[in-house]
Amino acid sequence: MSEKKIKNIFVNGPIEPDFIADSIAKHNSKTAIGGHSIFMGQVRKDEIEGKFVAAIAYTAYEDLALEKMHQIREEIFDKYPLNCMHIYHSLGTVKTGEICLFVFTSSAHRKPAMAACSEVVDRLKAELPIWGKEIFEDETHQWKENI
Template identity: 90%
Template sequence: MSEKKIKNIFVDGPIKPAFIADSIAKHSEKTAIGGHSIFMGQVRKDEIEGKFISAIDYTAYEDLALEKMHQIREDIFEKYPLNCMHIYHSLGKVKTGEICLFVFTSSAHRKPAIAACSEVVDRLKAELPIWGKEIFEDETHQWKENI
């Protein structure tokens, strides 16, 4: 693994639209970029056994998750010709309709940005020790299945 600094991907609570807009706006000066791909995960108001979800409370084994995310970043940068990649995941309570995951990849051309973004999301969901507790409108809860 390289000597690059491990980046903290975690955000307390939901990822705010202004933060996302600012992240995108900062790239207008980077003129070698020709394509961006963005994935935003939003908490759905799913109905499960007649009850509706009102929020998800995210927890993680943070140190291990950050180490694993660092390795995923290294793998993705090695595999795709990216200019940059930004990843943010919520911890704590995120209400339905709010953003809990923001992945933003950029490259000279669209195809690597799109493929890298998709792979990051798939690997993050499969490999990182992050859990979500679904909170229902009646305040009961259950652990979320990560699909």
């Protein structure tokens, strides 16, 4: 593994719109970038067996998740000609309509940014030890399947 510092991807609670806007705005001065790709995961108000989801409570095996995300990050940088990549995932309770995942990739051209963003999201969901417990409006709950 490289000597690069492991970045903390976790945010307590929802990822706020101002945080996302600020992250995007900071790239105005990076003139070698020609394309960005952004994925934002939002908690849905799913109906399951007649009950509606009100929130998801996210937990993680943080140390292992951060190590694995670092490995994925390095592999993505090796695979695609990216200028930068930002990844944030919520921990704790996130209500329906709020953002729980923000992935932002940038490159000289759009295609690498788009492919990298998609791969990061797919791998994060498949490989990281992060779990979500759906909390229903009646305050009952169940573990969410990560699809």
